Amino acid sequence: MKLTGDLFIGGERRQSTESFRAYDPSKGTEIDDASFFGATEQDVADACAAAEAAFLPYSSAPIADRAAFLDAIADEIEALGDTLVERVCRESGLPPARITGERGRTAGQMRLFAKEIRDGQWQKLRIDHADKQRTPPKPDLRLRMIALGPVAVFGASNFPLAFSTAGGDTAAALAAGCPVVMKGHSAHPGTAELIATAIERAVEKTGMPKGVFSLVNGMSRKVGQALVADPRIMAVGFTGSRTGGEALMKIAAERLRPIPVYAEMSAINPVVLMPEALKARGAALAEAYVASLGMGAGQFCTNPGLVMAIDGPELDAFVARAGEVLTGQAAQVMLTSGIYQAFEDGKAKLEGSPFVTKVAEGAEAAGPTQGRAALFSVAGKDFLADPVHLHEVFGASSVVVRCANLDELLSVLSELEGQLTATLQIDEGDYADAKRVLPVLERTVGRILANGWPTGVEVTHAMVHGGPYPATSDGRSTSVGTLAIDRFLRPVSYQDLPEALLPEALREGAQAGVLTRVDGAWKL
């Protein structure tokens, strides 16, 4: 399939005068088989106008039709076959096995949201019947959730499929009834185009309004800025750097009509090795830790960037074993030269701290943009003294904090900013201490794990992939799992509306099988 570099503006293909090329991080060269057009301000405005025009027909279409559209997107993504996998690998430097898995996750996520909206519970139906005898008479009130409006979604560099063009935010927004204007990530424009063609086919096959999806590209930040500033956009989904996320938050807050921004920005995902667990299985923990740290060249939002434990011979042994395993590891191609450079800078900052010891380094790079893993250690009191240790180094770099005792460990945890995850390695003998640690973690993170590693994020109902600021801009929500649909909904109440004018889902007796709160009681 030949890439065209086209912009996708509400069902129409467009070119422009500016263009850019994709980059192959493995080779360190541009990919010259296609040029990708950069969107103008007019293109962005037209995409938003198309989304606005599509909003009412799309959000009021039968739920079954919207669900069929999501399923069709999943089918069309799978139908892209090896072409997709090859392109993603070329643009990201990630290996085929990872991308095949990510494709399955992306299609699965679309189908999960299709099922979720068919089930109907997302509407949060509530019915309070009238009581005309009461003084004053009690009205009939009925509530449901409706779509917010057109949504802007930004592609993420580290998940070219699962957090990008047809990724989690797009799936949740489309499921909620919101048209999506996608700002493709400039690191994988060919991937974005392939996915956009899949969505384009799904739009045609299921007869959705053309404006339900647009894709605007561009190397300039202006494209994304214009998108967030557009008055027709009603919410923003973003996964990327803290600088990028905060810039979008600022634009959104300064609009005439501010809008919610769901930005996933940064995390160092603390792992606490509790004493008994460390004693019982320090070596195994060290090996699993380094494996989790190195996955995808460490380019996960949930990468374990910080490990803490009480100092002593068991921790010495853990650090020594982790260092041994890490020393042998080959350098891995990173997603972009910018990310590679930021990784090198981050490690250099840590090395520059007088308090930090470099424990081990991975093998030297054998090509451009190859990230060399690194393991550092620092004493708890020194960690507390210098905030440099708090910052995320995106990539396979991690710091072990040696704490004098549990109180110091709790102090270190309390100093942390909001995080996506925190992990406890615990045995039964640790439970009493763990009960002191857990409340601190609950205040700080979105997901608490025991005896696992944070890098796997299950797409399911009870997942929270989110957390307090600055892990995300809005800790009240998740970007992964079915709860993510809430991001793009708001409640509307209908008072004494005649049956004929009520939304179908709220008519008397029409809730069969859909969880509904009737006069305060929950009914299925």
Add this chain to the structure above:
Amino acid sequence: MKLTGDLFIGGERRQSTESFRAYDPSKGTEIDDASFFGATEQDVADACAAAEAAFLPYSSAPIADRAAFLDAIADEIEALGDTLVERVCRESGLPPARITGERGRTAGQMRLFAKEIRDGQWQKLRIDHADKQRTPPKPDLRLRMIALGPVAVFGASNFPLAFSTAGGDTAAALAAGCPVVMKGHSAHPGTAELIATAIERAVEKTGMPKGVFSLVNGMSRKVGQALVADPRIMAVGFTGSRTGGEALMKIAAERLRPIPVYAEMSAINPVVLMPEALKARGAALAEAYVASLGMGAGQFCTNPGLVMAIDGPELDAFVARAGEVLTGQAAQVMLTSGIYQAFEDGKAKLEGSPFVTKVAEGAEAAGPTQGRAALFSVAGKDFLADPVHLHEVFGASSVVVRCANLDELLSVLSELEGQLTATLQIDEGDYADAKRVLPVLERTVGRILANGWPTGVEVTHAMVHGGPYPATSDGRSTSVGTLAIDRFLRPVSYQDLPEALLPEALREGAQAGVLTRVDGAWKL
């Protein structure tokens, strides 16, 4: 009961060097029986520190204890008896019948939230069981909602009880497990003190941590600004002017760690008179309209400030009848001299528009700060031409928009900013046209009423008292009804936690009677 003017800082009474007096709007004089102390920056910081210290013990206290605390607040408010009603009337100029009703609503709201948290559904429990056979193994994931942290609440001038010290936001925040630091409204400091003593007693009786509630007063805006800027505050509830709300939003967005602001700011609450309804019962509608407009001197967020209909003899008759009824009405004392002045200015601006006709005025004022009701009319095309007509005039002032036809009426509706409510007056013959109007209303408002008036806001499960910007700063929530608890909660997920460390509500089999989503299915 003698008022002291004290600040309430985490269970401690304090005085300060600055003080101010309450004002009796009916007499236009200061009330000299007490001086109220203004909080210093240190007082605000201490209140926030106390709230932070109370957060963990309060949010992790058994739900039954928290519920008992809310019930005790309701009891103690009622125990204040006539003292409370007299003071509120004196400080607000509102009549005793209204305040007695508002007291009942305030106590009822506390008890409703007590019941709501006992029921347990607010935790939104979700459990996804592990599947160790899957490749890769599926973890056990369990989700619940937890409290955000200390919350700042601002008292509202127009509801000295129901939207103030122990009002809706306070009730929802306390129910969610969040300590509250209250910024009392300077128009009713005696009312705030009485309510604070009731809460103080409830804290003592139920053994809650002292920092769970503080009250800071002050005439200076700096008090509220310092409160919203304090890093320990995790969310803000506000009801008041758009200027005030937007100032707080700006402070919240510029914090090192931005926080959600729930500000209810302004609305003109359009009422659409559909042709058949207007024909069948124009006179009755006119009378009910003027009654709704004049309630509480028009000082409701849901006051019907805008009526629209298709022009013709029926609308002429409606306007004439409304004018007749309104002309006879006595002027009413407004809440504060500031609100009175803004009301006069707002009416003057409307009168200054070359397109606006003054239809009628109420009787002349017989005392200070008495607001004289006013009714205006404007042609639809002129309304569209000049945005001055879009602004809220807080008080008993309303504009009738004469539209040439349904299309023009839809254009007028589409031009409106976000609103709390919209009302349709309809008969069966109007249903076809109403179906064109409803989608526009759904995009614009939080609550749609048929054949009623927006000024009654039922405290129940299916109520939405909220709406798109600038009706509120965050249209994803409501300030009235049980759904309001969601404002102060965020989700946390627990992965593979041993039973002994899981929160009790999430342990296997512990969900009896509490709605739980288990492996995707809803169970009661």
